[in-house]
Amino acid sequence: MPATARQPSRVPKSEANAGNGHAGASGTPSGLGRDRNFGLFWAGQTLSQLGAQTGAVVLPVVAVSLLSAGDLEVGVLKAAQSLAFLVVGLPAGAWVDHWLKRRVMIRADLVRFAVTLAIPLLWYLGILQMWHLWACAVLLGIATVFFDVAYQSAIPLLVQSRSIADANARLEATGQASRLVGPALGGWLMHLVLAPALFLGQAAGYLASAACLWGVRDREEPKEPRERGRLWPEIREGLAYVLRHRLIKHIAAATAIMNFFSTIVFTLMPVLVLRTLGLDPAHLGMVYSAGAVGGLLSAAATPYLARLLGEGTALPISTALTGIAMAGFPLATLAPGPLSAFAVLAGAMFVLTIGVLVYNIIQVSMRQRICPPGLLGRANASIRFLVWGVIPPAALLAGVLGERLGTVPALWIGVAGSVGAALPLIFSPLARMRVLPDGPEEDLPAEAGTA
Template identity: 55%
Template sequence: MTTPRASEVSVRPLVRTRSFVAFWTGQGISQLGVQLGQLALPVLAVSLLGAGEMDLGVLNAASMAAFLIVGLPAGAWVDRWLKRGTMIRADLVRMTAMSAVPLLWWAGALQMWHLYVVAAVVGVATVFFDVAYQSYIPLLVQRAQVADANGKLEATAQVARMGGPALGGFLLTLVSAPVLFAAEAGGYLASALCLGRVRDSEKRPERTAGSSLWAEIREGAVFVARHPLIRRVVACTALSNLFSSVLWVLMPLVILRELALGPVGLGVMMSIGAIGGLLGAPAGPRLARFVGEGPLLPLGLLLAGAGMLLFPAALAVGGGPLALVLLSIGEFGVSFGVLVYNVMQVSMRQRVCPPRLLGRMNASIRCVVWGVMPIGSLLGGVLGEQLGVAPALWISVVGTLLGVVPVAIGPFFRMRMLPDAEAE
């Protein structure tokens, strides 16, 4: 007798699951606030505080450094703690830190180093939130619903990314940038309140007698290093993130300074790009039925790399509507490709990993794939100052395309279905 795959078992629709809907709602509101803050941050730094290439590099590095510094122990700690409580505490810390920006601005005391500190604090809290978040989905929904849940959450995030920058660009014509930081703080508060309404059956894991923090960290890292598919995904994502960080740290300067498109232009590009992500998140499972789950990983990132080619092309145009069109199309392609890739690879990781290792598995991966981003951000600042913005963009694009190699030459093109835990 053949045992049916988890995906073939009848399950209750997610939209009728009260706890998932509460979780989903909180994340949607939080993502909208994050998008308002992310638009306001470069505008505040470049237009109001006069930040240059290296300033933006340090700012982006400060926001990502926590994944490299505390990423691994965070995974072990999260596996010892209740995931929902961890996310609530992280949201409250982020709310408090973001609230400091408008207060300092209104007091006339805001400086760049304040932004560095706020970015670092928010980064640390985000490490704990994200590790708990990715580890919580398989505990909140049934295994067969993991991909569907990730698709819904990513699609909602893309709606926020679509509407948030456009709304933020409009608001910046009426209010100063620091006001939008208050909106981001409000989003974190909404997330914490909605998480408080979620009910689950998670119990605090029992610790093995004599186990140490570093032994638990090592167990998660060894699982990642030894899994043949996850190992390739980590290498690919890390290389892509390293080189794409060079581009993203320079894009505010490209749009606000080099092309003089202003905050509205930046918001329009981000919003149109988010449409690509909105379509890409639910498209992943559907496309998998035609081309297979495995091939979507390299194909998604190749599409993203092709979209990035339009960014230096827009800079070569020299401004105006054509430059904005090229930037928007490029952002659309990047978002679509990255979301297709992310939904498939994250769902695979969640399915194949034993539940007790989820936090450490996610933390080990984040430590590598996000830990390279502060290095890429600083590299972007250095390349932008030493070589100029245009050469730095081309280096970023070529490096990102080369990052696809680990999944392009592996077994993924031959895999119609990515494995479940039962197949391990």
Template identity: 50%
Template sequence: MSSPTLWRHPGFLRLWAGETASQFGEQFGNLAIPVIAVSVLGASSFEVGLLNTAETLAFLVIGLPAGAWIDRWIKRRVMLRADLVRAVLLALVPVLWFTQVLAFWQLLVIGTAVGICSVFFDVGYQSFIPTLVRREQIAEANGKLETTAQIARIAGPAAAGGLLTILAAPLLLAVTAVTYLASFFALTTIADTETPKPAAERRPLAIEIREGLVWVFRQPLLVRIVLCTALSNLFGTIALTMMPVLVLRELHLSPAVYGLIGSAGAVGGLLGAAMSSRISRRIGEGHAIPAAALLGGVAMLVLPLSTVWTPAAIPVLIGSEFFFSAAVLVYNIAQVSFRQRICPPELLGRMNASIRFIVWGVMPLGGFASGLLSVWIGVVPTVWVGVVGNLLGAMPVVFSALWMMRTLPTTANGVGGAGEPPASSFEPGAEPESARPTDPLA
């Protein structure tokens, strides 16, 4: 019997509508912030790396406790508060610019605060989907959400690049603030199906955090995926942090071209999102993950070749972004759906936060390293370090049992391996467990 279509799921449709709006606005912000830093405030390559560090630092600092807190709270309400605070913070940038007091340190502070909100929203969001839709609908839900996200990434950067020719970059952040408000109001129309975890059932935060980490590290396939994602994100951040400097300063291309390159990547991402289910069926779920990781590494490897012969810079950058984004989306949809499927519901927040702590916690380190390396060895050599390391990051899944698995397990016990205790078992006294997300990798 086939599962009911998500087209008749009011809660999912509202979530989807809100996320579509905020994804479009986010593309304006993703383009506007580095342009503000480089072109409006005259930031150095080291400062660009520092800004990237500030925007992602929260995943390293509060990622783990955020997951434990989200498992205690109602996830939709966490997302509501995060959307509202992000809207207010981003609206401050055009106000500060208009009053002629905008400074780089203010951009750092706002970027850090928005990053904190994003930790709570992203962990809550990935943990909310399995509570909103049926288990057999999770992959379809992720596919639909990622498809519209890629449509936004196609239209958003190109539109933003065009608008930057007639508008000041800070004004684009006002649009992002409005779209976060749209997401906020969409979430207010979804009924809660959760209740907060009773205070009497809560244990010390450190124990609950440990349970999430222990669960993740008891899954051999998941550990391979996490290692691949972390290495790819670390080195990918080193390379991509220098993208605005490479495009705008080294190659002397315009913000409009920078937006066009992002749109080309989004076209690839849209193709990857739309084809992910078909690819997984054709070559196998297990095969899709290492194949996509390898393709993404090769695609990024050609990125610095844009500086070898500058007349070919634009097509080289477009091609690299296209295939890299397509591979990332196939990889993300396959592995995120896999881990959502096998995780018990009471551990979803901690599982997602534990993985995000590892795979996104390396990003501020990569951003800071990118800034330092750009000063020591230059922008282009820094990009080479990042793209080579990103390719090598695929090796944990390339050399794994995933190549021999057409179908991935649907329960944690199917992942744990022979002779292991059930994946939902922790130390004595643990509560019994019932059955049941650039682009960076998720």
């Protein structure tokens, strides 16, 4: 065990909250409202999210409605979007640990801006095909890997430790606001303009994000070359940290299971809505927006729920809630009419998003607090590799199951597996912890609190 490893300090809850990023839970002002750098960072991510969410509903609509894609082709498209996390996720973390995080994010935004513009250009030229969508999805995925790893590692560089949870809650709240407005706006705009043209708004969001990040100033200094280790040993160090940590390994297991089975559900949802239920793209957008309403409420309520249930205890509860709520998607096929089917879909998305947001805010904030700064990029990348690397095979499996069993039976398989994602958390120390650790932890030995 490294010399810097330590057990989480056993201090009274009021003292722990004073400096651990639980300002939202304790009522202690975090000062983020007066922080220019965070405000600019926040504004950039809000604009980026709004553009991305306006275009989010468009990609599957273009595939299903414009290019007549079947279940398997939609599955390949979903796999292409997340393939980068499986292929470059681990080395990205090692590289990002040695690069300036803000610069990585700016470059990733500019790449996403250029790639997103390619889709309406190909459509305008009359040559847009499914393989173009697959290729653009892969390139967007690679840029997003680098952006997301740097993004999660940048928050501790912008705000004090006591403000991390509040910062994440604010970013999640505006992200959910974008998910509320964006998909519904995208669905409505498709009544006015052809779907590929809406990618222009998504590209504009990425450009706005890059411009705001350009104006942010943080505390990060580039590492000297002598500080840099070899690539694969550093990758192994980050992966070993995640797999051996007494708490993070359970988070990684539960999230990987949830992502695998929920990917089956969400890959086939556009097919369910547009083809099986016969609803239009505007309804699909409003279903996603209903989820964002739940996300907004849960982002604001998470500090209260963490105090009420206990931070650790809230994790298996929110995971189980997410899986159970997903059952509303296949159940919508039993509704007597289109409007009632839409209501079931919207209600299911509303509830499951509450579960997702409560889970994410608590566990991401904990990881950002307890991971040693020099390992944070690699740890984030390792987790993304483990929990997002399952998405490409799950998306392909969704397409195969949809083609062979039918869309609705495939959805039920996804629902059952998603409910089971709570098991690694139920049988872990997290389920019994009212307050999660508040400071850096290195490699803790297995006997240090492992169930």
